[in-house]
Amino acid sequence: MEMNYDQVELLKELMRAHFCAVETALYLDTHPKDPRALADHNKCACRLEMLRKQYIQKYGALTHEDPSVYPWTYINGPWPWEIKY
């Protein structure tokens, strides 16, 4: 149930990309016409999409909407609260 080093590192990179998208999104909610913030957000969104694809392909589904190889990978541990980051 332990994650290997490479998986944890890719996961943390994905988490950072997620955070970047959250942060720019909140700012855009109150500044929808800020072109620089929007460009930053779109950069984050692209990177996030790329990292999600990469992670899912290597390690399995992150959400129950993701495609999965047999058998269903979504339930595979460790779950987020069980991981040593």
Next chain:
Amino acid sequence: MWIYEKTLEYPANVSYPDPRMAKLIIEQYGGPDGELAASLRYLTQRYTMPIDQAKGLLTDIGTEELAHLEIVATLVYKLMEGASVEQLKKAGLADYYANHDKALFYVSAAGNPWTATYIQAKGDPIADLHDDMAAEQKARATYENLINLSDDPCVKDTLRFLREREVVHFQRFGEALRLVQEWKDSRKIF
């Protein structure tokens, strides 16, 4: 709708089991200024926000608070993991253990169960956004108290991230308040 993704918003590690700290951090799980209260407050206030910026912001911050709830839960879970009944008793968790064992439950550090009376929804966007700004400051202050109470650098790091987010949320709510005020003023003229 919401979709669960198997990631935390920020890493949550502990250096060693510490049920005493778990008992304190649970304040931000089920306490009056905790993440459950924050999330449910914003998600229920969003329906009566008059402008799209405020609807979007309350939806997004309410959702981020759920991610924070999960981070807090992870800290509490890891701090309790591996602790013996003897250690739980020493940490003042005997009564908690009697009911919940090591399950996560929505209580404050003092053991009071979560209640909807912790939150408000007035239907008045000016009142609600002021309430939200105050809530963020109270959450920030609670995180500062928890940082002072911990001596685990891993736990402190995660608590610092959560404290930082309250400051950002306060800022965004202030902007939403200004936008709602401008919207109200523009309606008075026409």
